[in-house]
Amino acid sequence: MTVPSSPAPLSWRILILMAGLGILFGLGAFTFTYAEGTSYISNNPETCVNCHIMRPQFSAWVKGSHHNVATCNDCHTPHDFFGKWFVKGVNGFNHSRAFTSGDFPEPIQITDFNRNVALNNCRDCHASLVSQVVLGGQHEELDCLACHNGVGHDD
Amino acid sequence: NINQRKAEAALTGFVIQPIAADELDPAAWGVNYPLQYERFMMTEINYGQTPYGGSEPYSKLERYPAMVRIWAGYAFSVDHNEERGHFYAQSDQENTQRVQIVNQPGACINCHSAEAPGLIAELGWEEFNHTPYNDLVERLHTGSSCADCHDPATMELRITRPAFINAMTARGIDLSEATRQEMRTYVCAQCHVEYYFAGDNKVLTFPWTNGLNIDDISEYYTDLGFKDWTHAESGAQMIKIQHPEFEMWSSGLHAANGVACADCHMPYIREGSIKVSDHWLRSPLNNLEAACQTCHNVSVEELERRVVTAQNTTAELLRSAEAALLDAIDAIVAARAAGASDEDLAEALRLHREASLRWDFVSSENSTGFHSPQEAARILANSIDFARQAELAAKAVTAALSGN
């Protein structure tokens, strides 16, 4: 099993700009508003579910252990300011495009990129609990999802 | 990155006393890592029997009397018990009749004493292996130790046993490239594997160049013309298999999904506000919540049922294979009584060996089939087939000699 490495510390400032432009010009304003692209700007989980495609995850999250402690964005966007807006931009573009074209795998699979975003958030919230094991002397960080795959939403 | 630095700080922050490069005593390591040390020392506890495993060192020969005849002429037929915690690794070896009735080589020490790497450095690899066990036993004081698996400076997992490095290198695997998850299996695969003593120097060797499954291993021994002993009743050139946990696990679905030995045998436990790897190595049946439930979202009862169902099926087939092996031995003995020569019996003896080593591969593998349920059943099906064919071949020889 390979343990994915963390996303490279990129220059968030430049990338967020590019992503923002991507949403506006790449998608077209119609799709953005009609498909509730603005959802990506809010922190409210209900807004992710504006896309019915996200409903299974939402329903499972509501029943899950993190319901009271973490929203979609707490896991799916980086916890630092710039990273957060960059990821929102990239995903907003990708998902809106996919939703409009209907061209995406069923069942939906998380990308390596977004898997790493989630992983870093586990380690961030649970830093003290996992302080000994996360490295345990090794160079590679522990892959929480190898064991806790379903914590967010076991759909 | 930030997480990494925090974690490093947490781990090395605990270091009260640097650990010497040659430190073997777990207590000395435990000064820095008391949570791991405390659990590690619990391997002394007898938590009792599970249906087929556990820590009660009962006699396997009494529970499965067929073993006495199946291993006739080999030391295992005199003394062989259910294994128990790492705490006993050195003392159980020192006390077994297998080191008393036979003059064993130093090679035995490789997996039973933390002193092994030091002695190897001192004596050299070949010399260490062939020096008599009894000449070295005085120098052994520590059975299993943190040093077997960890680098004292960084606490990284490390491989300390040459036989495993040699075997993996021969298979073209570079251990320095191993991922963290692989290391969580490899540290165990230093010892929980099939082995033999090669050549006059009794060099500890793992028979893996053709592959890890029993058919590959059998072919390896045949090509080499190797035998562990000659069967006292049938006269066949036999192979004894010991604890092939790593090999059996390799063919299973957990391995295919990257699940390591440590995931089930050293699951995380929470100690106060921190989680650590449970160093009380034992049967997961003693600990199903932590060992399985993070991955399998079902009740402890259902998990236990899964393990025991796979084991009961394996055990049923083990008993059938034993019955077939005894019938084969009887038939060969009868053929010899009727005057058959080794040459007449060549095919029967070959089949006896093949049947016996396949049964042994499953019987000596300590999970009773759980590590790879379908593969364990496949191997036993072949064992039964070969044993019955050995019986048929021997009876055909007898019939021919009696003039049919």
Added chain:
Amino acid sequence: NINQRKAEAALTGFVIQPIAADELDPAAWGVNYPLQYERFMMTEINYGQTPYGGSEPYSKLERYPAMVRIWAGYAFSVDHNEERGHFYAQSDQENTQRVQIVNQPGACINCHSAEAPGLIAELGWEEFNHTPYNDLVERLHTGSSCADCHDPATMELRITRPAFINAMTARGIDLSEATRQEMRTYVCAQCHVEYYFAGDNKVLTFPWTNGLNIDDISEYYTDLGFKDWTHAESGAQMIKIQHPEFEMWSSGLHAANGVACADCHMPYIREGSIKVSDHWLRSPLNNLEAACQTCHNVSVEELERRVVTAQNTTAELLRSAEAALLDAIDAIVAARAAGASDEDLAEALRLHREASLRWDFVSSENSTGFHSPQEAARILANSIDFARQAELAAKAVTAALSGN
């Protein structure tokens, strides 16, 4: 596009035309449920072979020639093909030589024609079963139909076949209490099960009162003194097993975890923004994303590897069991040539029957072991053991007759 998606989502189960209580024609049901109808009609498509299954109706007798001798004296040894989609349920039966060289009873119709429930209502249960197939065949026009599984008024799943109701009732299971998830298996278990024709009236019956595993089924037939046919070479009283998918599945881990036939063979697919059950019943190897990935978060390649690994192991053991069965038959034939009577051979014949029906249970089960990998291997291990013991018993008889 998005507009359309939103509109579709609002549209659920809009009935255009009520369906008559006795409507059998899928096209008529399809007026209301075009998505299901369209996929259902795709069972006509030949999507090709998978390693062991698929929809190409190749001759099994050619691919596995041992079958011809294993079934010697029974119609299966003349014509038996890989099965294909539900579209062919009626026509494949009508065209098989098994209904031409033998005068089959109406009981055959139970699972191959949607007309069966109507004919049963008309003729009565016993009468329907024993009326010759050829007398009724004119009245059969629809193979598989929506009516087999659905109530036309509510579209609920329903059981339409008496043999299944009788068998479950005899086991103390009240089908009216079945959960929705159970129904997703039970509708299939009306047909994908082992069966025999009981008594002179040839009443279709499932041999389940002792339990669903092969040892229970074997015991059931022995207690009943039942045989399907007499083996043309050995003279043993044989049992033929057919498609025990439900029984094999029952012993597996998917069943233990509540995974139904429909979960893998009729997974949900998205048509626009509506999710429907894929009514194109077929091999999941043709459709692994939908069939498995909802539960198993691994790649299609890994899923395929899992299925085929379990199947290769099963296939290896099937071939070994066939070799053992042929050897047993040869030995019994040789004993008869040496003058052995049925009485002399009683034990050999009993073992031949036991070995053969166990092999048949795995061979005729259409998943090649996937539905319960370890159980399939266990059954074949026993089959091999019994076949070799039959050979030994027959040879002992021969030896005794030749005066040893």
